[in-house]
Amino acid sequence: MSTKKISIGTKPTAKPAPAAADAWVESRVPAEGPEPMKRLTIDVPESLHRTIKAQCAMRGTKIADEVRELLLQKYGQA
Template structure:
């Protein structure tokens, strides 16, 4: 009983990954407005509730908070 193994051709590097700088430059057109970071402290239980709720809907906490702030202060 002979075992035969076929070796395929050497893989080519068809898709060259972008460098970090190139990726950042390619993302600049995606954002309409520059963003600013907002850091707040909330109780652990509230954070857990928000996180579970967002995870079950497949949304991000940041998106939820942005939507709530937009409802309160209006769309900018």
């Protein structure tokens, strides 16, 4: 039986970021684009989750997209 030899490279060093990079990040203006998203976590009964998941699977949609659409219908566009 032959053994395979593997060489592992050197360990990366933790170089600090250049000061210019920090200054750029702090002073940059965000580009126009889609509105940033925020995460919303809710608890629902298992039976409701199972129903939503099955319906979304049959339609080929994601639960998050369905819930987002319902929230937009209820609360409108911000």
